[in-house]
Amino acid sequence: MKIPGLLCLCIFMAGCASPPNTDSAVVIFSLDTGSVGTYSDGSHYVVLDGETIWSDQEDRLRKYISYLLEYGGLKEVDSQEDAEYIVIVNYVDESQNEQVQQLALTAVSKKVFKTTGEVRPRWVAASRHYGPSPAPEEMLPMHALAIRDYVGGNPYMSQPSVGYKVDDPLIASLMKKVEGAETATDTAIDE
16 A cells, blocks of 8 residues: 555656746736826827837837727827827837846827926836746737736726736737737647
8 A cells, every 4th residue: 555655656746846837937027007197088109219219029019009009099190290199118128138028108298298398207007027038929918918908097006916828828819919920829729
């Protein structure tokens, strides 16, 4: 009778000693959000800040920002002259900083800026991930999911952290919607 007990113990210990599966890794994001009202009526023009404009993902990033504004019910315009708010986008990916990646959107009133010369945020939605990413291609969609409910509204200043599993079908679905990209997870789900 000692052999089956020993066998069970060995099987249990072997299961505990196996390397972690990166497919189920959870990527955690801390959030900073805030708003002094709800801005669904104003038109928004997107500007990439100096750090972001050099990103090799600029076109991809613009698609996600357009998605976020649309999701938040915010009108995006193609001309700064037609905008009531300027959305300043700061995106830092793993190629720029291995220890902190972020997507930050800060909307400022164009009218207030012209009058005072000050950049006063009207709403902010920011997501940060600390440490290297187990899934660099999925980071931008994960950032977008983390902040999408806070773009243009939700006046709460502090939000809890959120996490997403690598290769989560929700991430694959968002990538397919925004980028038209088909991932390995999509292919596996479709079969």
